[in-house]
Amino acid sequence: MTTDVVTSTATATDRARRALSRIEEVDRPEVWITLRDATDILADAAAVDARVAAGETLPLAGFVVAVKDNVDVAGLPTTAGCPEFAYTHQTTASGVSRLIDAGAVVLGKTNLDQFATGLVGTRSPYGAVRCAWDPARISGGSSSGSAAAVGLGIADIGIGTDTAGSGRVPAALHGIVGIKATLGVIPTHGVVPACVDYDCLTVLAESLDLATKAAAVMAAPDERDPRSRTWPTDVRLAAPAQIRLAVPRPEDLTALCAEYRDAFDATVDEARRSGIEITEVDISPLLDAATLLYDGALVAERYAAVGTFLDTERAGADPTVAAIVASAQKPAAHELVTDLDSLVHTRAYARAVLEGFDGLLLPTTTEHPTIAAVQADPVEINRRMGTYTNFCNLLDMAAVAVPGVPTPEGHPFGVMAVVPAFDDQVAVDIAARLTGVEAPRFVDSGVELAVFGAHLLGQPLHFQLEDLGARFSEQVYTSDAYRLMALNTTPPKPGLVRHRPGEGASIVGELFRVSEAGLGRFLAALPAPMTLTSVELADGRWVVGFGCTQDASADGADITEFGGWVEYLRMA
Incomplete structure (x- = not known):
């Protein structure tokens, strides 16, 4: 298995100098709208x-x-990609501010499809952003500049936004990672709205580890964003060992170009070989919902965001974007109510069709067109490219986009792990399995729980922790104040009993992280004679762990000499 764990042996100054040198080397001015002065970057x-x-x-x-x-x-x-719209704030968007607080250095502001309206990266008076590996092709939008900056090896992290797929499509076209968290998990304070109820700040990076690390830093509520959200008390903190994924039926994949269809089939086959269980499901209602973002009344949110500004016929307005926003003035209120009701029904369908699955595996986009092709057909190609991304925010789902198996021509191809709201960590774990890397931790939540017997990895009751979405942290040892008893239970399990320091031994166990509500459910279902109590670890930490009642321990056999339950079973 390969790894992509973040390491930063270079100093910040080294990295900044390298980025500035790379900017000069690649000579891609269309990537940037505002590039900070080198002196300021190096000072930071x-x-x-x-x-x-x-x-x-x-x-x-x-x-x-x-x-x-x-x-x-x-x-x-x-600027949001429009010169006349420009303003300068003295406050940084909360997500970016958190990156800076964590030691990141901002290089500048990148080009985009104007007002984040598009998936192609050509709808900008600052120029069409070219793909990092093929200048004749689009970078993908609307986060085109940020994706190209990462793809060109300039930036370690690209910050984008994603309403219809703008943080995922350009990731797929560049063969990098794009994380679109659950709506509101990363606040949108300081973001120019496109569709305010469906906007997300997104992270692009070459590795899943770095993208996840950045997203985790950015994720926390902000009172300045009334739509921001926190992780629920029952949040799942891990995917199970046996991952089950739903994939579209062949008839739901007709939008793919031939080479992307081949690449998706190869990616699914590779997932099967890695041990992931794959089942086809009908996603046509989700694809129907995707059309509502532009073809339904929900597009009215785009007019609410910038319609009044564009009504003044600004010279810097992109004509395609201006036409889309102008049309968003037309839907009647009753049409919006109808579309919102339709989304409620489709969300219910999505929950039902994904019941029993850990996520939905989808191609990220349909093709990788040239800039010339998009300029000749600016609307239809863009519409097609959002086939598998548009519904995600509408249905309150999260997604992680990663490279799949390359096309037969050797070009990048991307897939997404799509999950229900707040299952972001599950999506990261699925993405890690798909790409063969160690799964990084995204969700910083939950309670530590130490187990010493039947709930250990590979033991008969471990499934109960998996059902709660518990995440393995590390192997641990107790202090020397504990003795281990083999209890008369079905299935067999041990009981950990505390004595005075030095009157026991260091017992091996495993530490998991489980959600607060999950721990409560676990405790409520815990059968006698087991208990949960505070357990002292060898390194001085106290954590929640298993104990047992005094009468059960008195009837059990002392197996402390084995140092742990698994060793006892092996020797018994």
Whole structure:
């Protein structure tokens, strides 16, 4: 198995100098709308190095960031891809501010499909953004500049937005990772709205580990964003060992070009070979819902965002974007109510069709067109490219986009792990399995639970932890104050009993993280004679762990000499 764990041995100044050198080397001015002065970038990098030298722990120390220019960065203009719209805030968007606090250094603001309206990256008066690996092809939008900055090896992290797929489509076209969290998990404070109820801040990076690390830093509620959300108390913290994925039926894949269809089939076959269970399901209602974002009354949100501004016929307005926003003025209120009701029914269908599955595996987009092709047909190609992404936010789902098996021609091809709201960690774990890397932790929540017997990995009751979405953390040992008893139970299990320090032995166990509500359900269903109590670990930590009643321990056999339950079973 390969790994893609984030390491940052270079200093922040080293990384900043390398990024500035790469900007000169690739000569892609269309990637940027505002590039910060090199002196300011290096000063920020030096400040990060000073913080590290002073002993601060900065999870993103020195990583350089490209920010989509519909996201505020203090002191830099925000244009949203339209020169006349530009304004300069003295407050940075909360998600980006958290990256900076974690040690990241902002390079500048990147080009985009104007007002984040598009999936192609050509709808900008600042120029069409070219694909990093083939300048004749589109970068993909609307987060085109941020994706290209990562794909070109300039930025470690690209910040985009995603309403209809704008943080996932360009990731797929560049062969990188795109994380679109559950709506509101990463606040949209400081983001120019496109469709305010369905907008997300997204992260692009070359590795799943770095993308997840950045997303985790950005994720937390912000009172300045009334739509921001926190992880629920029953959040799932891991995918199960045996992953089950739903995939579309062949008739739901007709939008794919031939080479992408071959690549998707190969990716599904590779997933099967890795041990993932695959089942075809009918996703046509989800695809029907996807059309509502532009072809239904929901598009009215785009007019609410910038319609009044574009009504003034600004010279810098992209004609395709202006036409889309102008048309968004037409739907009647009753049509919007009808479409919202339709989404309620489709959300219910999505829950039902994915019952028993850990996620839905989809192609990210349908094709990788040339810039010339998009300029000749600016609407239909764009519409087609959102076939599998448009419904995600409408149905309150999360997605992680990763590279799949390349096309027969060797070009990048992307797939998405799509999951219900707040199953973001499950999506990350699925993405890790698909790409053969160690699964990084996204969700920072839950309670530590130590187990010592039948709930250990590979033991008969471990499924109960998997059902709760518990996440394995590490192997642990108790202090020397514990004795282990083999209890008279079915199935057989041990009981951990605390004595005075030195009167027992260090007993091996495993530490898991489980949600607060999951731990409550676990405790409520715990059969006698088992108990949950505080357990002292060898390193001095106290965690929730298993114990047993005094009468059960008195009737059990002392197996402390074996040092743990698995060793006892092996020797018995």
